[in-house]
Amino acid sequence: xxxxxxxxxxxxxxxxxxxxxxxxxxxxxxxxxxxxxxxxxxxxxxxxxxxxxxx
Numbered sequence: 159x160x161x162x163x164x165x166x167x168x169x170x171x172x173x174x175x176x177x178x179x180x181x182x183x184x185x186x187x188x189x190x191x192x193x194x195x196x197x198x199x200x201x202x203x204x205x206x207x208x209x210x211x212x213x
Contacts, residue, residue: 164203164209164211168201169211171201172201173211175195175197175198176194176195176198178194179191179192179193179198182194199212
């Protein structure tokens with residue numbers, strides 16, 4: 159299997175959205191958190207399960 163790295167900018171966007179989701183969840187805004195997590199997951203390339211950032 160080829161070792162493919164995710165673009166640093168894309169990785170940063172995904173982790174920023176995930177962090178925002180964590181903060182919203184901590185503030186009991188579960189709907190807002192879910193939106194951020196979905197936005198982050200939508201940025202992960204297919205197949206999504208091949209990327210550690212989506213696990």
